[in-house]
Amino acid sequence: MTLEPAQVMVVTPHPDDAEYGVAGTVALWTREGKDVVYVVCTNGDKGTGDVNTKPEELARIREQEQMAAAKLLGVKKVHFLRHPDQGLEDTPEFRKEIVRLIRMYRPQTVVTADPYRRYIWHRDHRIVGQVTLDAVFPYARDHHAYPDLIQEGLQPHRVKEVLLWASEDPNYRSDITDTFDLKVAALRCHKSQMEGTPFPEAELQKWLRERHKQAAKGEDFELAEAFHQVELFW
Numbered sequence: 380m381t382l383e384p385a386q387v388m389v390v391t392p393h394p395d396d397a398e399y400g401v402a403g404t405v406a407l408w409t410r411e412g413k414d415v416v417y418v419v420c421t422n423g424d425k426g427t428g429d430v431n432t433k434p435e436e437l438a439r440i441r442e443q444e445q446m447a448a449a450k451l452l453g454v455k456k457v458h459f460l461r462h463p464d465q466g467l468e469d470t471p472e473f474r475k476e477i478v479r480l481i482r483m484y485r486p487q488t489v490v491t492a493d494p495y496r497r498y499i500w501h502r503d504h505r506i507v508g509q510v511t512l513d514a515v516f517p518y519a520r521d522h523h524a525y526p527d528l529i530q531e532g533l534q535p536h537r538v539k540e541v542l543l544w545a546s547e548d549p550n551y552r553s554d555i556t557d558t559f560d561l562k563v564a565a566l567r568c569h570k571s572q573m574e575g576t577p578f579p580e581a582e583l584q585k586w587l588r589e590r591h592k593q594a595a596k597g598e599d600f601e602l603a604e605a606f607h608q609v610e611l612f613w
């Protein structure tokens with residue numbers, strides 16, 4: 380088993396969620412020379428209002444869109460777990476997949492969706508957030524959690540920080556004023572998701588700027604991505 384250290388791992392439910400949640404900050408990190416890897420949990424094959432688009436064709440398109448966005452942002456590697464869209468469950472198998480990747484890449488920071496958003500929240504987002512938090516602690520950390528992973532050379536790993544996007548309780552804001560345009564460009568790579576949404580492509584930049592301005596309220600910079608940050612002291 381080869382270890383490929385990366386400072387940051389982004390675990391995203393569908394192709395495009397990472398761009399909405401953290402692309403501006405990812406661009407900052409990669410500019411600083413940090414290695415960022417993406418883990419895309421589902422294939423996004425239900426993300427269309429077009430009844431004529433076949434799910435398998437959509438999944439193929441969305442991988443390409445995700446690769447293009449990741450390339451723009453300087454992401455080092457994208458892992459596609461290819462679970463069916465709307466099909467995630469909090470299972471030991473899924474948790475172990477995430478633990479395996481955490482132990483392979485040994486990130487300081489893990490970024491994912493906040494699972495504790497109330498009421499209407501995509502089930503895949505809720506489950507990815509929950510499973511990722513569980514994978515970080517205690518499963519990636521504990522030696523006896525997976526004896527077979529130890530046999531493979533995947534030693535326990537202690538993540539230092541988790542950042543949760545789409546949080547109702549943000550306590551950390553990153554300044555994306557300089558990388559905002561790159562975020563918009565990365566989102567525009569997800570062409571299949573621009574049609575039939577409340578945010579047509581032409582409106583995207585305006586809508587996003589407003590949203591990130593709101594997120595930066597009270598800060599001394601213009602545009603922010605907001606997260607709930609959990610620091611882990613071991």
Ligand SMILES: [Zn+2]
Binds near residue numbers: 393396501504
């Ligand atoms: Zn999603």
